Amino acid sequence: MNSRNHIVTRFALLYLLMLSLGVAILVKVFAVQTIKTDRWEQIADNLTNYTVSLDPNRGNICADDGNVLATSVPGYYIRIDLAAPGVRKIYDAQSDSLAIKLASFFRHLPASEVKRRMDAAYRQRDRGYLLTPRKIDYNELQVIKKFPVLRRGAFGGGRIIEQENKRVLPLGKLASRTVGTLNKGAADQGTTIAGNTGIEQAFEEYLRGKSGVGYRQNLSGRWVNRIEIEPRDGMDIMTNLNVRYQDITESALERQLIASHAEWGTAILMEVKTGKIKAMANLGRKSPGYYDEIYNYALGDAGCYEPGSTFKLMSLMVALEHGLVDTSQVFDTGNGSWKYRDRTIYDSDFGKGTHGPMSVKQIFEKSSNVGVAKIITSCYDKDPQKFVDAIHDMGVTDPIDTELTGEGIPFFKYPGDKDWWGTTLAWMSYGYESKMTPLQILTFYNAVANDGKMVKPWIVREIQDKGDVVERMGPKTLKHAVASRSTIKKAQKMLEGVCDHGTGKSIQSDIVRIAGKTGTAQISSGGGYGKGLYLASFVGYFPAEEPVYSMIVTVNRPQGAYYGGAVAGPVFREVAEKVFAIHQKFNTLEEEEEEDAPEPLPDIKNGNTRDVVAVMRSLDVDFKGRKPRTPLAGIEKDTEGIALKEIQIRENQVPDVRGMGARDAVFLLEKSGLQVRISGIGKVKSQSLLPGYKHKKGQTITLTMG
Numbered sequence: 001m002n003s004r005n006h007i008v009t010r011f012a013l014l015y016l017l018m019l020s021l022g023v024a025i026l027v028k029v030f031a032v033q034t035i036k037t038d039r040w041e042q043i044a045d046n047l048t049n050y051t052v053s054l055d056p057n058r059g060n061i062c063a064d065d066g067n068v069l070a071t072s073v074p075g076y077y078i079r080i081d082l083a084a085p086g087v088r089k090i091y092d093a094q095s096d097s098l099a100i101k102l103a104s105f106f107r108h109l110p111a112s113e114v115k116r117r118m119d120a121a122y123r124q125r126d127r128g129y130l131l132t133p134r135k136i137d138y139n140e141l142q143v144i145k146k147f148p149v150l151r152r153g154a155f156g157g158g159r160i161i162e163q164e165n166k167r168v169l170p171l172g173k174l175a176s177r178t179v180g181t182l183n184k185g186a187a188d189q190g191t192t193i194a195g196n197t198g199i200e201q202a203f204e205e206y207l208r209g210k211s212g213v214g215y216r217q218n219l220s221g222r223w224v225n226r227i228e229i230e231p232r233d234g235m236d237i238m239t240n241l242n243v244r245y246q247d248i249t250e251s252a253l254e255r256q257l258i259a260s261h262a263e264w265g266t267a268i269l270m271e272v273k274t275g276k277i278k279a280m281a282n283l284g285r286k287s288p289g290y291y292d293e294i295y296n297y298a299l300g301d302a303g304c305y306e307p308g309s310t311f312k313l314m315s316l317m318v319a320l321e322h323g324l325v326d327t328s329q330v331f332d333t334g335n336g337s338w339k340y341r342d343r344t345i346y347d348s349d350f351g352k353g354t355h356g357p358m359s360v361k362q363i364f365e366k367s368s369n370v371g372v373a374k375i376i377t378s379c380y381d382k383d384p385q386k387f388v389d390a391i392h393d394m395g396v397t398d399p400i401d402t403e404l405t406g407e408g409i410p411f412f413k414y415p416g417d418k419d420w421w422g423t424t425l426a427w428m429s430y431g432y433e434s435k436m437t438p439l440q441i442l443t444f445y446n447a448v449a450n451d452g453k454m455v456k457p458w459i460v461r462e463i464q465d466k467g468d469v470v471e472r473m474g475p476k477t478l479k480h481a482v483a484s485r486s487t488i489k490k491a492q493k494m495l496e497g498v499c500d501h502g503t504g505k506s507i508q509s510d511i512v513r514i515a516g517k518t519g520t521a522q523i524s525s526g527g528g529y530g531k532g533l534y535l536a537s538f539v540g541y542f543p544a545e546e547p548v549y550s551m552i553v554t555v556n557r558p559q560g561a562y563y564g565g566a567v568a569g570p571v572f573r574e575v576a577e578k579v580f581a582i583h584q585k586f587n588t589l590e591e592e593e594e595e596d597a598p599e600p601l602p603d604i605k606n607g608n609t610r611d612v613v614a615v616m617r618s619l620d621v622d623f624k625g626r627k628p629r630t631p632l633a634g635i636e637k638d639t640e641g642i643a644l645k646e647i648q649i650r651e652n653q654v655p656d657v658r659g660m661g662a663r664d665a666v667f668l669l670e671k672s673g674l675q676v677r678i679s680g681i682g683k684v685k686s687q688s689l690l691p692g693y694k695h696k697k698g699q700t701i702t703l704t705m706g
Helices: 002-035 037-049 085-106 111-123 138-144 150-156 198-202 243-260 308-321 360-366 369-380 384-393 424-429 438-449 485-501 569-592 609-618 662-671
Strands: 051-054 068-080 159-168 182-184 193-195 212-219 222-229 236-239 264-271 277-287 290-292 330-332 337-340 343-346 357-359 460-465 468-472 477-479 515-525 528-542 549-556 632-638 641-647 675-679 684-687 700-705
Touching: 068 138, 068 662, 085 111, 085 138, 085 150, 138 662, 150 159, 193 198, 243 264, 243 277, 243 290, 243 549, 243 569, 264 438, 264 569, 308 360, 308 369, 308 384, 308 424, 308 438, 308 485, 308 515, 308 528, 330 360, 330 369, 337 369, 343 369, 343 424, 357 360, 360 369, 360 485, 369 384, 369 424, 384 424, 438 485, 438 515, 438 528, 438 549, 485 515, 485 528, 528 569, 549 569, 609 632, 609 641, 662 675, 662 700
Parallel strands: 675 700
Antiparallel strands: 051 212, 068 159, 182 193, 212 222, 236 460, 264 277, 264 549, 277 290, 330 357, 337 343, 460 468, 515 528, 528 549, 632 641, 684 700
């Protein structure tokens, strides 16, 4: 009996406990829904109206030596809380003066219209009325902060400052199309800007970073932004582009475009063994005598044209590979014209003398259309599919699929297609009725220079996050051999012959021996070929005996001279000579270094203290003394190691930015109230205003980089 009572008692207690818990839950639900409705409505209102997205700093895009090709510097917008108590008290007395100041500063609207719009927003109690019609820099911000009403600050004047990073190219238009452009970002990604072209677009996922979350809170009448989730800055993209090579390439190309009054031109410089793209220039005509990077003709659809004579190498290599001809075999080119079926093929120098019988090697060197067409039709007229299949097998017809988007798709006809005509084989053999981009052509010629191994062209070598390598790219092989060893050797000899005593003879250099092929293709227009419309090109490699670099130069619609050797060739030679001279000098310096010399200290720039320390730690380098407490740190080297010094920012005093990169220097100087101009590339070598100099706000300082 006692046991039964004991069990009943325990069940009763458990029942009472569960009943109490259920009652408590019901009371809590009731309280949330009714008693504390105002509190939860306030929380919901805060989340809806006062939550702000905090933009991260977009990552840098850098050259192979760390030079910054694209970076972000801060820009600002100013808003005003027209419902703030402080503003309501003084608006009537000071709004006229504010309108006059804004109209005078921006010169966008009359003061009366500025006042009318501001009054309308005031009547609606606008909590964030935009006062600045455009983004302003740090110096302009300091001026506008002193305008009537705004000078009273965030509480008394309702002043709201929004910071938005501005994308800048410290080196101007250098490789700007490869670097890319930005546009307004997608709302679902929480970004205000996003990559639109080039590397900016291709690596948007890494560059943009991740937005943070904050909210505006009124603390005793003062509105402040509270950060709930810190934004994560974008990662840095380290490229294979060499600033000096890029400058040399763009300058040479631009001079030729101006001289030829051409429509556009492109030039690509690539390492033979690795496929690293060291320079990529794309210049299109914006106005007479002025060219800019407006499109990536190197790999885009607009640069995908009939290759012309540069395709003759592929055609002859197919016949050589099949053993159907040899370079010494002779074909009669007659007077430079030949009727094949119902169409006549002409050599470019038809009417200027006859070549008559020539060997296959001579036909290639003289770039005879008749000779190449006779060779290929004699070999494949009864089996054109064998020829086209071999072209496909060499990897010529496949897209390269580089990191950058928008690659033009190669176009090649195939026997049995509805547009395969009886004359297609002959015309295809010397570069017509097919299409390729300059980069696709270069990739094949680079394979010949690389003893048959076709490597993929690539631009980006690393992705870094605050100095740590997140992802490292490397060379990729597309085809281990585009042809047999013997065919490759014969192709190399033919390319050398073009520049020794063929159509590229004027291109040959006394400084570095060049091998390559000229190309002069008529441009199709309106169903036929336009009179006087040509695409001039030269593609090859240097030095011919031990290739290090390959390159293609393409010039569209030159006026006057239009042959590849006369238009594209001089650009190739100038770039080859200058790049080879730099390459040789660099190798000589390396050889002269003493093997037992102490390991040199790394070349670290002055800059953001956190970044400097992070870089040193990633390089496993210690610094003497303590870590600076200032936001910026300077580097001091001696025989004992590296010390970090504090860089102070003093009002109206010019800071010392020597040794800094462009991004940190511009930020520091603008924050000090100076307007900045940059000359050159690299780190800051000298500054026009001496450190410590008392300056006036808005004064201009010129930085010489080196």
